[in-house]
Amino acid sequence: MGTAPVREVHDLEHERFLEEVHSFEFWFHSVEGYLSGTTYGHREETVDDSPSGAVDRQHLITVLSNYCIGEMAALEGASGLIAIAPNQLTKIFLSTQVADEGRHLEVLLHRMRDLGVKYPAQEADRRASRGLKQFRHELLRLVQGRDWEAAIFAQNVILESLEFAVFRAHAEGADPVTKEILDGIIKDERRHIGFGENELGRRLHAAPHVRTRLARVREELDHLILDMLEDSSREIGVEPDRKAELARAYLQSVERLGFT
Amino acid sequence: MVDPLQSPEEVEGRTERRRFVLEETGFDEVPKRYRKFYRKWRGPGDQLGPNEAICPVCKVVIRSSRELWPGDRLYCMPCMSRLVVVESADGTLEARVSY
């Protein structure tokens, strides 16, 4: 869209706005703002004040293991979705999401290595919760079944809203390096949850019958999600009232789309 | 936050919308030319200005160079949402997603 100063961004035509925010160009100049000057998701000078006690350290490694499997699911999901995306804009956007998810997986594995894990990928697979692994399996089944709406719903609405809520809660109390890594991931995830919700919102508006199918998908995945939320809250030490807040944050996007 | 008014004398009649001069506030999640239209919510002590609304999807503060009125359209670039400003039950303005 060029580099000329923008007087009022809210005056853009909707079509023009969608073209802009789905573009590789927009993504590139967005991530440049918060990733340049970082190494594996954090600034070199940030003091590594990670938990020194063995129990807390193991706890953090388990939490990161779950994040890695979530990111792996999102990476495989987003890349598979490119083939079934309905148009060029969504294909290009998903290519940027694939890059984001690959980065997330890489920085999280790297963080595990920082914490003394010799084979982080294997360790992540060993430690991650059963529910999360099952979710990954279900998500890939939807992608392979070429069900665009259901797969976007499972990945960009359900999985990513949960990640977004959990990462935000974790970042608040995390050690400085983990916090910086999570803060960067959260900025990327904003695009992913927004893409999912808006893409589905538009499609549900145009084809209301899709709703019944998605309600079924939600029913199948809900227990896995709530188990994941329960596990994650415990691992990151979320207080009970804060846990309810996390669940609400996850449910809000689902409810905005009209699922109660 | 309260942005400086573009022309303070416009406040007089109030049939006109107030206009604001937007400056960047350190928000780094969109390309440089769009940064002044967004800022981070600074927590419980923070307040929205008459030209600001919170994005319900991603919780970023969206800013406009105009005072917001019900029916206005806003774009949240950080999460790619189109929003519309509505008056909520308690009389305050809020942004709702408009797919």
Ligand SMILES: [Fe+2]
């Ligand atoms: Fe991710």
Ligand SMILES: [Fe+2]
């Ligand atoms: Fe994501």
Ligand SMILES: [Zn+2]
């Ligand atoms: Zn937003």
